[in-house]
Amino acid sequence: MAQADRLLPGLNVFTSRARYYTFLCWALARAQAEAPPRAHLERVFRLERLLVLCEALQHEDEPLACSYIGRRRGRSFVTERRGAGLWELPTRILKNQGSNGALRLYRTSLASLGLIEEDDLDEGLGLRLTDRGQQLANQLDRAIDEGVVGWTLEGGTQQQKRRGTLLDAGARMCLSSRMGAYERRYLVASLFGAGGDGIERRETVQVLFEHKLLGFASVGSDSTDNDADLITEDGGKPAEEAALFETRTNWGVLRPALALPSTNRLQPIQVAGAYQLASLGLNALFASALEPTAQQGRLSLATWRERIAGRAGIDFEASSAAAWAGHRSPAEVAADLLDDTPRPWPEIGMLAIELLLRLGLDERYARWLGDDPTPIVERLLLWTRDASIARAGELAARLLPDLVEHHRDVSVKKGKGEWLVLDGEELVKHDPRPVRLLLHSLRFAQLAQLAADLNLHPKDVADET
Incomplete structure (x- = not known):
């Protein structure tokens, strides 16, 4: 873990989609706007469930085309109601959204990227967006239908929205959608800029580019959709598949690096x-x-x-x-x-x-x-x-x-x-458990997916002169 923190600080085994940073900054801004602190967390949860619903509808015919936290339950929700014209907001996308939802899994990373700051307030979420985080939130705020946002935050579980309206929102929010120039610029600067943990991340990526070690992941095959709460479900198979993917990706970097x-x-x-x-x-x-x-x-x-x-x-x-x-x-x-x-x-x-x-x-x-x-x-x-x-x-x-x-x-x-x-x-x-022969995560799999999302190039991480 110490080596992973030196090479790619601020990333973890779930931080593999670049637009999650944009989405969560936007969700935090909307959740905290004109609402009492005690309601902020539930409002973020509602927006996370909106993303899962929109992604599942958007990719109903190609369910593996985009990865996101909660994909398995989102797919089930949409499959059970296939063909419906009107849709309610899901009440559950994870076994425990508080522990395994996007905000929980990305929170430390959001701080490492300089997008949020922790505060000392006892109420609410205990954090606030930085100026850069607000700039990133603005990129999505301009694109999402206010009617969909209001429905999500105020009455999404009791009322329904038309499929076409949700598909339109999904196209704008989708983690695999082409991002605008400003959004990409803010994300690259946050991940690999000259401040804080970005310096270490940038240097690691520079070395990987120099030696042609940074492979690009396939969006459908990464481990993001293997949610943390699936470890005990299906005999642990989703977690095992994610671990094998991690091993293959780590080995794809380490084996040639060790030969150099x-x-x-x-x-x-x-x-x-x-x-x-x-x-x-x-x-x-x-x-x-x-x-x-x-x-x-x-x-x-x-x-x-x-x-x-x-x-x-x-x-x-x-x-x-x-x-x-x-x-x-x-x-x-x-x-x-x-x-x-x-x-x-x-x-x-x-x-x-x-x-x-x-x-x-x-x-x-x-x-x-x-x-x-x-x-x-x-x-x-x-x-x-x-x-x-x-x-x-x-x-x-x-x-x-x-x-x-x-x-x-x-x-x-x-x-x-x-x-x-x-x-x-x-x-x-005594109390034996199975041992799998794996390479523990060094976050290269997550980095490869982030690089693919951002269409990252060596010039993006070049040192300023």
Whole structure:
């Protein structure tokens, strides 16, 4: 998270549509105008529901053509009333709009972009638009029918609006609509300007452009529509698909970046990539012990080691760990772990051990990881120092208990239970959860979508002379 904050501060896993900043500034301005503070939040919620209704109607025949928060429920709402001429405002677009609505997910980002300021008032939303935020709000205010706004804020759940009226509003509000020159200028300046967090975001984008690492996302395939409250619905499938999309996009940036010569400007991305691979290897090693223990209830460390050795070959127990690990690059090993091939847990464990050894034995990766390492990464680097004299099986059996201990400590900090416990030389199932082999978000997927929305070019982030 610290690396993501250094590379793209102010973005998060949901801030992937540029026009949401425009919409929310407009919604805040309209919600706070001529209304008591206690009504402001509900008025914002109503305008969020208006956007979902208009987007769902606008893209009724192509429901994946535009992504927005609440798309799944918006599509259901429109599908259930297909063909209707008159429409009411939805009363619900999310399981919990207060926690997972657009304002909640974008609020910190709005402040980072200099579009809102937090205030100390006890009433209302506790924020106000800045001059730039008001300028952005004005771009949408000129385009939206006042009758639709009044219907939304005052009586949208009791009255109805004609389909054509809502389609017209949707065309003007749509997050995929072509934006005007002034709106685009304000958004680019807010995201990548010379003030506050914009400087760090601009520098990261400059480096990505310089090395042709900034791919453009497809609007229909991003993770914005996989709302936060869908994590527990449909067996977690929407959240899993979003996480896989994040992984593919992060890997699309990191893999070529890690292959490039190291420079001062590129190093922050390469260090973040090295940490991503260390995390992947540690998670894979933990997963290789978690799966059989969850199935059997108990598993001895000796059995776990023996099963991995059976897949890893004779050198796993007969030669030094360095000799067994060979010379594949860490990125090559990581690619095997990240592909779609179903693998049994002994093979996952084998690849995890290979990746972790290669990270410590490769001079560049060891240097990237060794600059102010976290405790678990420091432990990993110390572990690989014995690779020339110890066997891979011995090192694996030494690292796994440390990893179980680390997971226990992290779980305590999060207020959650342990998944595995160590009972002497045996692993015991406690409260296991599935582990997916992913690259945690560095917000490159969100950046790619923002860049696509803005039709961003290198000249947009060039330093002023």
